[in-house]
Amino acid sequence: MYRFWLPSIAVLIGLSLLIMGYISLQTAYPLERHRKLIDALKNQQPVAMATLLEANQELTESVSKYSSPSLLRSLAVVQLQLSRQVPEPKEQKQLRAAAIDHLKRALAQAPADPLLWTRLAWARHLHGESEQALEALRFSTLLAAHAPEQMWWRLELWFRLIPQITHDDHSMLRRQLVFALETDSASLVNISRRYQRLVWLVQQLSLAGISSKELGELVQKARDQIMTGSR
Secondary structure (H helix, E strand, O other): OHHHHHHHHHHHHHHHHHHHHHHHHHHHHHHHHOHHHHHHHHOOOOOOHHHHHHHHHHHHHHHHHOOOHHHHHHHHHHHHHHHHHOOOHHHHHHHHHHHHHHHHHHHHHOOOOHHHHHHHHHHHHHOOOHHHHHHHHHHHHHHOOOOHHHHHHHHHHHHHOHHHOOHHHHHHHHHHHHHHHHHHHHHHHHHHHHOOOHHHHHHHHHHOOOOHHHHHHHHHHHHHHHHHOOO
C-alpha cells in the first residue's frame, strides 16, 4: 500500500517545488528589474516621473498576482516618491493611502520586520496620521533599537513628532539618542539643529545620564557647525 502512494507523494512534492520556484521567479524578476530605481530612492537620489510611473504600473501588476513583503515594500516606496512629485493633492493622497495599504499587507506577512514598520511610520506621517505614525515608530524602535542603517532615518521622524510623544516615548527616545551620540555625535547635533531642538537634546541626554563634560563637547560641536555654516 505504501509503495503505491510513494510515487504519488513524490509527484506532489515535485509539483509543489516547481510552483514555489515559479512564484519565486515571478517575484524576483520585477524586483531585479527595478533594483537600481529602489536603491536610488533609498539614497534620496532624483528619479524621473516617467520611470516612477512605469515602475508603479509593473510592480502593481506583479503584486496583484504574487504578493511578497519585498514586492509590497518596493511598490510602497515608489508610490510614496510619486506622491511627492505629482502635482494634484487628490492624487498625492491616493498614492499615500495605497502605499500604506501595501505596507500593512507586507507587515501581515512579516510582522517583525523593523524596516517595514519604519516605512509605515513615515507613510502615516506624510498622510497626516501622527498617532498612527507614532505607533509604527514605536514598533520599529522596539524591534531594532540599535540598527545603525535605520537609526538616522527613524530619528528624523522622532524629531518631527516630538510635540506628540508621551512620557514613555521620551524614555525610549533617550536610549536612541544615547546610541546616536555614541555612533556619530556630529550627525546628532546636525539633526537637532535642523529641528531647533538642541536645548531639548541636551536636556534629554542629561536625563539619560550623560556627563556634563560630554554635553559640553556636544554643545561645542554645535557652535563649530554654526561658525563654519555646516548643516
